[in-house]
Amino acid sequence: MNLAAATNESLANASNTLIYSSMAVYTLAFFAHIAEWVLGSRSKVGRTAAALKKDSAAGAPAVTVKVAQQGGTAVLDRPTIVTRSAAGTRDVPDGPGAAGGTFKGDLWGRIAVSLTVVAFAVQAGGVVARAMSVQRAPWGNMYEFSITFSTVVVGAYLILLALKKNVRWIGLMLVTTVLLDLGIATTTLYTDSDQLVPALHSYWLWIHVSTAIICGAVFYLGAVGTLLYLFRDSYENKIANGGTPGKFATSVLERLPAAKSLDTFSYRINAAVFPLWTFTIIAGAIWAGDAWGRYWGWDPKEVWSFITWVAYAAYLHARATAGWKGRKAAYLALIAFGCWLFNYYGVNIFVTGKHSYAGV
Amino acid sequence: MSNLNTTDERDLGQAGEQLSTAPREESAASVPAMGVIGWARWFWRQLTSMRVALILLFLLSLGAIPGSLIPQNSVDELKVQTFKEAHTTVTPVYEALQFFDIYSSVWFSAIYILLFISLIGCIVPRTGQFIGQLRGRPPGAPRKLTRLPAYTTWRTEAAPEEVRAAALTVLRKRRFRSHEVGDAVAAEKGYLRETGNLMFHIALIVMLIAFACGQLFKSEGGKLVVEGDGFANTITQYDDFKSGSLFDTDDLTPFSFDLEDFVGTYERSGPQRGTARTYEARVTYAEGADGEEKKKVIEVNKPLVVDGTKVYLNAHGYAPVISVKDGKGKEVYRTAVPLLPIDNNVTSTGAIKVMDGYKDADGKKSQLGFQAFFVPTFAGDGKGTMFSQYPGLDYPVLALNGYYGSLGVDSGLPQNVYQLDTSKMKEFKDSNGDQLKKRLRPGETMKLPDGAGSITFESVEEWASFQIARQPAAGWALTGAVAAIVGLAGSLFIQRRRVWVRAVRGADGVTVVEMAGLGRSDSAKLPEELGGLALALNTMAPTAPGPEPEPGQPSEEPAEGAEK
Numbered sequence: 001m002n003l004a005a006a007t008n009e010s011l012a013n014a015s016n017t018l019i020y021s022s023m024a025v026y027t028l029a030f031f032a033h034i035a036e037w038v039l040g041s042r043s044k045v046g047r048t049a050a051a052l053k054k055d056s057a058a059g060a061p062a063v064t065v066k067v068a069q070q071g072g073t074a075v076l077d078r079p080t081i082v083t084r085s086a087a088g089t090r091d092v093p094d095g096p097g098a099a100g101g102t103f104k105g106d107l108w109g110r111i112a113v114s115l116t117v118v119a120f121a122v123q124a125g126g127v128v129a130r131a132m133s134v135q136r137a138p139w140g141n142m143y144e145f146s147i148t149f150s151t152v153v154v155g156a157y158l159i160l161l162a163l164k165k166n167v168r169w170i171g172l173m174l175v176t177t178v179l180l181d182l183g184i185a186t187t188t189l190y191t192d193s194d195q196l197v198p199a200l201h202s203y204w205l206w207i208h209v210s211t212a213i214i215c216g217a218v219f220y221l222g223a224v225g226t227l228l229y230l231f232r233d234s235y236e237n238k239i240a241n242g243g244t245p246g247k248f249a250t251s252v253l254e255r256l257p258a259a260k261s262l263d264t265f266s267y268r269i270n271a272a273v274f275p276l277w278t279f280t281i282i283a284g285a286i287w288a289g290d291a292w293g294r295y296w297g298w299d300p301k302e303v304w305s306f307i308t309w310v311a312y313a314a315y316l317h318a319r320a321t322a323g324w325k326g327r328k329a330a331y332l333a334l335i336a337f338g339c340w341l342f343n344y345y346g347v348n349i350f351v352t353g354k355h356s357y358a359g360v
Numbered sequence: 361m362s363n364l365n366t367t368d369e370r371d372l373g374q375a376g377e378q379l380s381t382a383p384r385e386e387s388a389a390s391v392p393a394m395g396v397i398g399w400a401r402w403f404w405r406q407l408t409s410m411r412v413a414l415i416l417l418f419l420l421s422l423g424a425i426p427g428s429l430i431p432q433n434s435v436d437e438l439k440v441q442t443f444k445e446a447h448t449t450v451t452p453v454y455e456a457l458q459f460f461d462i463y464s465s466v467w468f469s470a471i472y473i474l475l476f477i478s479l480i481g482c483i484v485p486r487t488g489q490f491i492g493q494l495r496g497r498p499p500g501a502p503r504k505l506t507r508l509p510a511y512t513t514w515r516t517e518a519a520p521e522e523v524r525a526a527a528l529t530v531l532r533k534r535r536f537r538s539h540e541v542g543d544a545v546a547a548e549k550g551y552l553r554e555t556g557n558l559m560f561h562i563a564l565i566v567m568l569i570a571f572a573c574g575q576l577f578k579s580e581g582g583k584l585v586v587e588g589d590g591f592a593n594t595i596t597q598y599d600d601f602k603s604g605s606l607f608d609t610d611d612l613t614p615f616s617f618d619l620e621d622f623v624g625t626y627e628r629s630g631p632q633r634g635t636a637r638t639y640e641a642r643v644t645y646a647e648g649a650d651g652e653e654k655k656k657v658i659e660v661n662k663p664l665v666v667d668g669t670k671v672y673l674n675a676h677g678y679a680p681v682i683s684v685k686d687g688k689g690k691e692v693y694r695t696a697v698p699l700l701p702i703d704n705n706v707t708s709t710g711a712i713k714v715m716d717g718y719k720d721a722d723g724k725k726s727q728l729g730f731q732a733f734f735v736p737t738f739a740g741d742g743k744g745t746m747f748s749q750y751p752g753l754d755y756p757v758l759a760l761n762g763y764y765g766s767l768g769v770d771s772g773l774p775q776n777v778y779q780l781d782t783s784k785m786k787e788f789k790d791s792n793g794d795q796l797k798k799r800l801r802p803g804e805t806m807k808l809p810d811g812a813g814s815i816t817f818e819s820v821e822e823w824a825s826f827q828i829a830r831q832p833a834a835g836w837a838l839t840g841a842v843a844a845i846v847g848l849a850g851s852l853f854i855q856r857r858r859v860w861v862r863a864v865r866g867a868d869g870v871t872v873v874e875m876a877g878l879g880r881s882d883s884a885k886l887p888e889e890l891g892g893l894a895l896a897l898n899t900m901a902p903t904a905p906g907p908e909p910e911p912g913q914p915s916e917e918p919a920e921g922a923e924k
């Protein structure tokens with residue numbers, strides 16, 4: 001074995017060690033998030049109920065006042081912008097987040113986020129080491145695809161956090177899925193660094209697969225938002241109709257953002273990636289045209305990309321169609337994400353086609 | 361995201377109208393007026409409604425699913441055949457439902473044709489409406505600006521006319537289309553959103569038509585070529601050939617090529633061992649019937665293109681050169697026999713069929729068949745199995761076992777050249793009465809028992825298989841695709857919004873300025889933008905000292921007063 005090969009081997013081993021280490025750190029982050037939620041449950045906020053009760057009593061949507069901070073000029077009486085939300089939607093304030101406004105909960109939440117940052121760095125190192133060991137893009141089989149995928153999901157989440165978006169409520173769910181994803185990747189899906197079939201030797205591999213991974217990662221965040229929206233929405237409905245949700249549900253759902261914010265969050269996310277997903281499919285078609293002599297051949301992977309695309313298009317249409325907004329659109333969004341997931345796991349595992357180089 | 365989810369439509373009047381060209385939803389229950397025309401109109405309205413578009417989209421994705429689970433003729437006919445044999449009960453049902461040709465089936469076509477009629481029926485009126493909106497001007501201010509999603513107000517000593525003139529300047533500088541209507545300035549921005557949306561939907565139609573042309577006129581076929589052999593583009597030369605229903609054999613581009621050499625080199629060691637480093641088919645080709653000869657290297661993602669027809673390198677394998685002598689020692693067979701790879705290291709299998717000219721020890725006509733296993737790199741002498749260790753030609757070994765009798769090629773059924781039908785053949789036995797098998801190195805010979813002749817593994821050639829495809833209108837499909845993405849981005853990232861600025865003299869002689877903004881969705885950007893506009897206008901029409909109008913408390917008096 002020559003020297004280069006030896007370095008490759010050791011890089012591959014280093015990559016595995018890094019991935020395992022990141023799992024350890026993610027586990028710590030998981031417990032820190034649990035602590036955050038548990039400690040946060042001691043706060044007594046009850047803002048949703050208050051807002052909804054007041055709402056139904058007054059019979060008119062509340063008005064929120066926001067001051068537009070524009071520049072630092074010396075104008076003393078800056079015009080104040082009054083905003084008013086859509087008619088027919090509930091005006092409920094966002095929950096305080098997992099920490100429930102408690103100091104200790106918040107501390108643990110911050111610890112969890114810091115641990116997530118560390119785990120992300122370690123995991124990203126693992127992905128890079130893997131890429132260097134195989135001297136190609138680190139997404140030639142499902143193991144590599146999975147580790148890259150969860151790295152990108154966490155990266156997207158951290159970027160949203162850095163942009164000061166209100167997304168910390170995703171933390172626990174995210175870390176849990178990442179652990180699950182890595183667990184499956186390192187056990188059942190693991191493949192030694194290996195060769196690629198010649199069809200994959202193309203710069204389209206970088207373009208097409210990387211955008212596919214980014215789309216999946218961001219669609220995932222959207223799907224979590226949608227799922228929580230459905231829970232939070234039934235919770236708000238129940239209260240608005242005079243019901244009393246269970247204690248646990250109250251404690252958890254109370255701390256999430258308002259249904260409307262969750263809905264907007266997932267819509268923005270899904271709408272923002274939809275063009276990228278369209279691009280991914282088209283890039284795939286161009287590549288297929290180069291590699292196989294036809295740009296579209298109804299191969300199972302192509303079929304499911306198409307189904308996913310149509311499902312998301314249906315979701316976007318539903319949002320624009322009066323009777324389909326809200327919960328119905330949300331179900332469509334979940335179905336669409338389900339299609340994406342099936343395309344990722346299901347097609348690689350259960351269906352054989354030209355794309356079946358997954359190495360499972 | 362919708363027409364007017366932002367405010368009570370009552371309060372807005374026409375101000376919020378036409379902020380999009382999305383069709384209004386009609387309830388499905390509305391029963392049409394009697395008569396054929398009534399029904400036709402009702403049907404058309406249903407078909408072009410958003411709800412039906414939604415349902416058709418849903419059906420389209422649902423209908424595509426079985427095609428990914430059931431083998432398709434368009435993808436792999438052999439697999440379909442195997443499936444039919446294995447599932448005799450469901451096959452008639454599947455055949456009736458055209459489940460083996462879903463993407464060209466009547467029902468699948470019906471879904472997407474309806475969808476595209478719906479799409480055209482949707483685009484045409486929307487385009488007209490949008491052009492109308494472009495020609496017209498933003499509608500005047502609603503009476504109660506306080507009802508809009510973003511609102512601000514202040515008092516100023518500037519005269520109302522001055523404020524409106526200043527507002528026009530501010531808005532126009534930010535590329536709002538604005539004009540004065542009555543006591544207010546009306547402005548609108550973000551028309552590109554609608555343009556993008558229409559462009560996206562039109563691009564979908566372009567893509568569909570291009571795709572349909574591609575399917576109807578396409579031709580594609582495969583050809584396996586051993587080094588030294590060639591191919592000319594006529595139907596008879598193909599190993600397998602498929603074409604669209606409007607394809608005509610005259611559409612085949614005339615050209616020919618010879619495979620001079622296949623070069624495959626592979627990574628020697630490390631985790632990437634066996635990965636192809638070079639993988640090239642070196643050909644000489646000629647365009648037309650007698651064009652000049654040119655050289656070209658075809659690689660996996662780099663096809664040879666001749667006048668719209670592309671020649672792709674699909675696969676590669678080995679073709680051991682085999683010679684067979686009959687009982688009299690006469691050479692009756694000498695061919696490079698292509699074998700099919702079954703793994704990444706090119707372990708290959710296949711069949712050697714000696715059909716004509718062979719006579720057995722007794723001088724009787726017979727046929728020979730051999731099952732062949734080939735590895736380019738054997739694990740090593742004496743040990744190892746017939747599984748290749750490496751895709752390169754390091755230590756080739758060919759394992760053979762033989763049969764004699766009838767190959768069954770005359771039965772009329774098409775035969776797989778890589779498989780041996782041994783139903784009418786007998787095994788050659790060795791001296792122990794076991795089946796005769798041998799592993800051969802190049803140059804070695806296996807003697808057949810009882811003077812039946814011999815078979816020699818002479819040398820190894822390589823083969824490459826090519827896919828020769830022509831798909832017209834691919835350029836159009838690509839253009840449509842790019843336009844679709846651009847349009848989609850415009851449609852999803854640009855917000856169409858309106859701003860109104862009303863300036864009227866209040867009861868105490870001081871001007872009251874009111875500004876309000878309306879978008880199609882309540883986004884945080886709208887109030888922000890309004891804040892920026894207000895600030896710009898505020899510097900030109902500064903706040904007057906004195907009581908500030910209560911935000912949130914609708915200052916309706918000035919607005920109503922203006923009408924007196």
Ligand code: HEM
Binds near residue numbers: 317381407479
């Ligand atoms: C081939 C199937 C179709 C696909 C893939 C498709 C896709 C899309 C997508 C992704 C959007 C989102 C863009 C946005 O929200 O602005 C959209 C919007 C829209 N589509 Fe389609 N569409 C299809 C067919 C149709 C049909 C048949 C109609 C008419 C009945 C239609 C009417 C609209 C309208 C009015 C909007 C804009 C909604 C709005 O203004 O918010 N589409 N379409």
